Amino acid sequence: MPLAIGCDHAGFPLKGPVIALLKSWGHTVRDCGTFSEDPVDFPDIAKKVCDEVLAGRAQRGILVCGTGVGACIAGNKVRGIRAALCHDTYSAHQCVEHDDVNLLCMGAWIIGPKVAEEVLSAYLNARFSTSEEFRRRVRKLGEMEKQ
Numbered sequence: 001m002p003l004a005i006g007c008d009h010a011g012f013p014l015k016g017p018v019i020a021l022l023k024s025w026g027h028t029v030r031d032c033g034t035f036s037e038d039p040v041d042f043p044d045i046a047k048k049v050c051d052e053v054l055a056g057r058a059q060r061g062i063l064v065c066g067t068g069v070g071a072c073i074a075g076n077k078v079r080g081i082r083a084a085l086c087h088d089t090y091s092a093h094q095c096v097e098h099d100d101v102n103l104l105c106m107g108a109w110i111i112g113p114k115v116a117e118e119v120l121s122a123y124l125n126a127r128f129s130t131s132e133e134f135r136r137r138v139r140k141l142g143e144m145e146k147q
């Protein structure tokens, strides 16, 4: 699956291991930065990752900051992006199945590479439900964005 990933300085230590893991699983990964622990503003990186998803160059995005909270807030400001903060495997697959989440956010201050691996596996192996109720709700989210 083509993926886009980004992080701020706080998320940087987790991004490298995650990229290596994603590549080992056969995914293609567009790295939107940042590329060091020098301070950056997470909304700037979030925009780059979201742009990759919205342009269709990535099927899904992954964004890492300190807690994942700022990343998730930023992602959900972007029309067409449905971001979820997940540090557990149930949320990671359920958010795709029910809510068609296309941006997974994680916090490098909260989880390490081994938990992130399980969360990412759940997220990437999940598919959006074909049930009308979930499709209807996601359509309504899209309508809310236009208001």
Ligand SMILES: O=C[C@H](O)[C@H](O)[C@H](O)COP(=O)(O)O
Pocket (backbone or CB within 6 Å): 008, 009, 010, 011, 039, 042, 065, 066, 067, 068, 069, 070, 071
């Ligand atoms: O939600 C925001 C993120 O956790 C940021 O990564 C965090 O606020 C960065 O903090 P600092 O600039 O103090 O490293």
